Amino acid sequence: MKTSIAVVGVIGAGAMGRGIAQIAAQAGFSVLLFDVQADAASKASQLIAEQWQKMLSKAKLSAEQYQRALESLQVVNGMQDLAQCDLVVEAIVEKLDVKRGLFQQLDDIVSDACILVTNTSSLSVTAIAAGTKIPERVAGLHFFNPVPLMKVVEVIDGLLTDAAVAEQLMAFSTQTGHLPVRAKDTPGFIVNHAGRGYGTEALRILQENVASFRQIDQIMREAAGFKLGPFELLDLTGLDVSHPVMEAIYHQYYEEPRYRPSVITAQRVHAGVLGRKTGRGFYSYN
Numbered sequence: 001m002k003t004s005i006a007v008v009g010v011i012g013a014g015a016m017g018r019g020i021a022q023i024a025a026q027a028g029f030s031v032l033l034f035d036v037q038a039d040a041a042s043k044a045s046q047l048i049a050e051q052w053q054k055m056l057s058k059a060k061l062s063a064e065q066y067q068r069a070l071e072s073l074q075v076v077n078g079m080q081d082l083a084q085c086d087l088v089v090e091a092i093v094e095k096l097d098v099k100r101g102l103f104q105q106l107d108d109i110v111s112d113a114c115i116l117v118t119n120t121s122s123l124s125v126t127a128i129a130a131g132t133k134i135p136e137r138v139a140g141l142h143f144f145n146p147v148p149l150m151k152v153v154e155v156i157d158g159l160l161t162d163a164a165v166a167e168q169l170m171a172f173s174t175q176t177g178h179l180p181v182r183a184k185d186t187p188g189f190i191v192n193h194a195g196r197g198y199g200t201e202a203l204r205i206l207q208e209n210v211a212s213f214r215q216i217d218q219i220m221r222e223a224a225g226f227k228l229g230p231f232e233l234l235d236l237t238g239l240d241v242s243h244p245v246m247e248a249i250y251h252q253y254y255e256e257p258r259y260r261p262s263v264i265t266a267q268r269v270h271a272g273v274l275g276r277k278t279g280r281g282f283y284s285y286n
């Protein structure tokens, strides 16, 4: 397996991929960003450059660090351009078959020494790895949104992950200024498993008309000390991401009733009322 990571590929230039590319380039890794959607990666790269510009103006980056970060980030137009990567981070749609397909494609592009990681929130790392020719080099690297601000990251060992790979990922995460926490591959890992209590129960309270979503958010912030209420968090994450996460954890635990997803979020997904990204979620953002 790899002894050092220099070139990092990031696949998917949405909220997560953009953040991962930013922190990796800022830390001095050479980053290649790819998205299947035309222009998504170049738009993400512009947004990242704007973040760096802001950091420069607030003296959070020196002129030299700013210049180096800009030079470290490159948009690529095809998966083939990731051939030279030492590490590839996948942050695409939360669908097992799509992720498995992507990892199988990567198998034929990168060298056998390249580490492949998924940023999945809830899918089985072991199942994603099982479709590849070297499951030992596949792991989970689960960042949180927004990546530059949320310093914790889960490093997830699939059933067959080589311990040396997980250790490399712990070191990589630390190099990006993040705080890695190692977890076994289980549905939802640590945060999204514990978070079921927060999100799913809040939705039940709403469904039972005990309180409004605003009241629930307010009390969880002010009395329970959370930074964001459960509905503010759902709006930030986006229901297109968090509802499938709820479904995935529920199904992986063999329909355990306490993990049952909510009809409230299902309906909102159908309506395209997804949260901040659509300008409307539980709250309005226009």
Ligand code: NAD
Residues within 6 Å of the ligand: 011, 012, 013, 014, 015, 016, 017, 034, 035, 036, 037, 040, 090, 091, 092, 093, 094, 095, 098, 102, 119, 120, 121, 122, 142, 143, 144, 145, 236, 237, 238, 241
């Ligand atoms: P997003 O919708 O913002 O971005 C996904 C991007 O992936 C899009 O730009 C899309 O065009 C691209 N994409 C889809 N299929 C692709 C493919 N085959 N090849 C290349 N690009 C492809 O999603 P996101 O919120 O960034 O989430 C991405 C992943 O990170 C998901 O697995 C999600 O569960 C996980 N995650 C999300 C959060 C969160 O709070 N949003 C937190 C932790 C983990």
